[in-house]
Amino acid sequence: xxxxxxxxxxxxxxxxxxxxxxxxxxxxxxxxxxxxxxxxxxxxxxxxxxxxxxxxxxxxxxxxxxxxxxxxxxxxxxxxxxxxxxxxxxxxxxxxxxxxxxxxxxxxxxxxxxxxxxxxxxxxxxxxxxxxxxxxxxxxxxxxxxxxxxxxxxxxxxxxxxxxxxxxxxxxxxxxxxxxxxxxxxxxxxxxxxxxxxxxxxxxxxxxxxxxxxxxxxxxxxxxxxxxxxxxxxxxxxxxxxxxxxxxxxxxxxxxxxxxxxxxxxxxxxxxxxxxxxxxxxxxxx
Amino acid sequence: xxxxxxxxxxxxxxxxxxxxxxxxxxxxxxxxxxxxxxxxxxxxxxxxxxxxxxxxxxxxxxxxxxxxxxxxxxxxxxxxxxxxxxxxxxxxxxxxxxxxxxxxxxxxxxxxxxxxxxxxxxxxxxxxxxxxxxxxxxxxxxxxxxxxxxxxxxxxxxxxxxxxxxxxxxxxxxxxxxxxxxxxxxxxxxxxxxxxxxxxxxxxxxxxxxxxxxxxxxxxxxxxxxxxxxxxxxxxxxxxxxxxxxxxxxxxxxxxxxxxxxxxxxxxxxxx
Numbered sequence: 231x232x233x234x235x236x237x238x239x240x241x242x243x244x245x246x247x248x249x250x251x252x253x254x255x256x257x258x259x260x261x262x263x264x265x266x267x268x269x270x271x272x273x274x275x276x277x278x279x280x281x282x283x284x285x286x287x288x289x290x291x292x293x294x295x296x297x298x299x300x301x302x303x304x305x306x307x308x309x310x311x312x313x314x315x316x317x318x319x320x321x322x323x324x325x326x327x328x329x330x331x332x333x334x335x336x337x338x339x340x341x342x343x344x345x346x347x348x349x350x351x352x353x354x355x356x357x358x359x360x361x362x363x364x365x366x367x368x369x370x371x372x373x374x375x376x377x378x379x380x381x382x383x384x385x386x387x388x389x390x391x392x393x394x395x396x397x398x399x400x401x402x403x404x405x406x407x408x409x410x411x412x413x414x415x416x417x418x419x420x421x422x423x424x425x426x427x428x429x430x431x432x433x434x435x436x437x438x439x440x441x442x443x444x445x446x447x448x449x450x451x452x453x454x455x456x457x458x459x460x461x462x463x464x465x466x467x468x469x470x471x472x473x474x475x476x477x478x479x480x481x482x483x484x485x486x487x488x489x490x491x492x493x494x495x496x497x498x499x500x501x502x503x504x505x506x507x508x509x510x511x512x513x514x515x516x
Numbered sequence: 517x518x519x520x521x522x523x524x525x526x527x528x529x530x531x532x533x534x535x536x537x538x539x540x541x542x543x544x545x546x547x548x549x550x551x552x553x554x555x556x557x558x559x560x561x562x563x564x565x566x567x568x569x570x571x572x573x574x575x576x577x578x579x580x581x582x583x584x585x586x587x588x589x590x591x592x593x594x595x596x597x598x599x600x601x602x603x604x605x606x607x608x609x610x611x612x613x614x615x616x617x618x619x620x621x622x623x624x625x626x627x628x629x630x631x632x633x634x635x636x637x638x639x640x641x642x643x644x645x646x647x648x649x650x651x652x653x654x655x656x657x658x659x660x661x662x663x664x665x666x667x668x669x670x671x672x673x674x675x676x677x678x679x680x681x682x683x684x685x686x687x688x689x690x691x692x693x694x695x696x697x698x699x700x701x702x703x704x705x706x707x708x709x710x711x712x713x714x715x716x717x718x719x720x721x722x723x724x725x726x727x728x729x730x731x732x733x734x735x736x737x738x739x740x741x742x743x744x745x746x747x748x749x750x751x752x753x754x755x756x757x758x759x760x761x762x763x764x765x766x767x768x769x770x771x772x773x774x775x776x777x778x779x780x781x782x783x784x785x786x787x788x
Contacts, residue, residue: 266622273622274656278700280679439706441716441723478701479681479731480724 232377232403237514241397241464244509248497249453249460249467252411252506253301253489254368254390255290255325256472257316259283261306261334262370279474283313286477291319293482297489299500304330304368304390307352310359321360326502328366328390329353335371342375346383353384366390366503368413381406388507396465398510409507416452417470421445422481446484453492460497466506518663518686523694523786525682525740532773533733534742536782537585538652538675538698539574541600541749543567543593545618546654559710563750567597570753575607577758581765584608586779588652588675591616591639598643605644610778612650612675613640621653626661633669650779652676656700663695664688673783675744682740683786694783696744702728703746708757718756725764733771742782 243250260283263276294301303320305327310317320327329352331337337345349367356362367380368390380386382404389401392412401408415421422445424438449469456465469488476485492498527534544567547560578585587604589611594601605611613636615621621629633651640648651666653676666674667688674686675696686693700706702724707716716723725745732741752761768774 268623270622273658274678277656277658277676277697278678281699284679285681439701439715441707441720442727443720443723444716478699478728479735480702480728483727483731 232381232401232408235400235402235407237400239516241510242513243464243499244512246497247499247509249457249465249495250499250501250506250509251453251467251469251492252501252503253294253299254413254468254470254503255287255294255301255303256330256470257282257287257303257305257309257313257320258330258334259287259306259309259313259473261308282472282474282477283309283316286473286475286482287313287316288319289477289479289482290471290473290485291316291323293486293489294325295323296486297493297500299489299493300325300502301500302326302328302366302390302503304328304366305356306330306334307332307355310355314359317356317360321362326366326504327356327360327362327364328368328503329356329364330367331369335369337369337373337376338371340373342373342379345373345375346379349379349384366507377401377408377410378403381408388503390468390503398466398506400510400514409510411468411503411506413468413470416449416467418445418472418475418481418484419470421448422484423475442481442484445481446487449484449488450491453488457495457498517660518667518688518693520695521685521687521788523683523685524788525786527740527742527785528775530773531775533736534775534777534782534785535768536696536742536744536777536779537583537747538744538779539585539587539747539749539752540614540652541566541571541587541593541604542590542614542618542654543596545590545592562710563748566748566750566753567593567600570749570751571597571600571604573753573755573758574747574749575603577762577765578609579607581762581769583765583776584610584778585776586610586612586650588612588614588650589640590614590618590654591636592618594639594643601640601643605646610650610780611640611644611646611648612652612779613637613648614652615654618654620655620657621659621662622655622657624659626659626665629659629661630665630669633665633671637669649673650675650783652698663693667691667693673779675779682742683782685786685788692788694786696779696782698744698746700746703748704751704757705748708751709748718760721757721760722764725760726767729764729768742777 260279264272365387372391388409544560544563649672673694707720
């Protein structure tokens with residue numbers, strides 16, 4: 231069993247970095263489409279989410295290019311197979327690529343052998359399609375085995391599946407180390423829409439959604455709080471967006487405006503999980 | 517089986533961004549029943565508003581702005597409230613089908629689904645004297661056969677899917693169907709529908725529509741785009757949301773090179 235390893239000194243970021251923002255794009259398109267009790271994919275949810283791979287991802291690439299910011303693209307293996315041009319463009323643009331399971335499986339419902347098989351399958355998709363050796367992993371629905379599987383069978387540098395801290399922490403086990411870079415609710419899924427998966431299909435058939443202004447305000451308020459706190463102690467902002475949510479025109483403006491807002495503040499660094507993991511390892515080695 | 521293929525899209529000369537308002541018109545057929553199939557007069561009644569009042573408010577607004585557009589109508593609503601449906605046609609709007617009685621076709625046999633399409637066509641023909649050529653599935657849940665059946669029944673276009681910024685084609689046996697994808701991300705009911713609480717209210721509609729238009733108008737400078745709105749006569753037809761629609765449409769009318777199109781006109785701009 232893996233265990234946490236705690237640093238001895240107070241965490242800090244490199245000089246000049248006051249608040250790191252990890253813009254994490256979930257490129258999963260229709261993989262997490264809702265399923266009816268009879269086992270059939272919900273055609274509505276499936277079509278709504280397909281927008282992510284067909285259009286939304288491209289719009290997010292454009293916005294990031296416009297602002298000159300890099301981020302981490304968390305990509306499902308199956309999504310990469312269905313929309314390979316997107317993955318290639320992500321790589322070309324210099325973003326980090328991380329694995330986001332094969333078909334957005336709920337690992338917590340699967341035996342460890344199956345989870346291991348799916349991680350291997352996803353890793354090989356990126357090796358074969360992009361020549362990309364995955365350094366990071368994130369599953370929205372981790373199992374009790376996830377961290378041990380990653381440590382025992384792979385050489386991932388980091389994982390982003392946990393929701394339980396403000397800051398990274400090191401995990402060790404099976405003779406390896408992996409940096410956990412936890413997530414939070416600074417996300418379009420938390421602030422903008424109700425995601426049906428894995429819950430039963432909503433009989434009211436509305437795609438429940440908050441307004442763009444609501445999400446933008448919530449992001450700005452969260453940013454302000456973190457930026458203020460960052461004067462005293464190290465914090466980070468893991469900001470998650472989805473290709474099928476913020477990729478829509480009306481919501482894409484939230485991201486555009488939030489990046490513009492955050493960039494005005496000194497010491498704000500748009501970064502990737504890979505870069506941030508490097509910073510953390512360097513600080514821990516101090 | 518229908519196979520998807522790209523469409524060659526040519527908007528009419530001088531058009532930068534077409535605007536397609538789609539109104540869904542039912543009278544409570546779509547309200548989920550309470551367990552045991554007991555009636556839901558709360559949601560059902562709120563939806564009935566569309567056929568009793570909402571439609572007249574919407575038609576008045578469209579007439580005052582001289583905008584022609586497309587209405588998706590349930591067969592049973594045409595039977596129960598024929599005046600409204602006839603008024604839609606008389607005002608020059610396009611009539612399209614949205615099933616007979618909000619029938620959920622996802623798991624139905626092709627025979628059953630075909631009979632629903634045919635029955636809806638007949639009711640709308642009998643009510644308004646038009647042969648419908650366009651369709652939207654209630655619930656936006658197509659069956660694996662929907663597009664092929666529409667082609668077989670002589671339809672020209674469908675607007676049940678939500679996966680693109682632009683229309684595309686389905687090649688079916690014998691003829692093509694133009695798919696005109698829409699989105700619930702800007703739909704009135706997403707922000708002022710059920711279940712409660714409302715998420716944004718009338719001002720939320722202005723927020724989301726202005727964002728959508730601004731982004732699409734900008735993108736249309738360098739790529740083909742169109743803007744489609746999905747609206748419910750039962751939701752947008754109430755006075756406060758309708759006023760937001762009025763203000764938004766007036767804002768659009770101040771822009772150059774917009775084209776308020778019917779869905780069939782959008783479909784006619786898309787070729788193999």
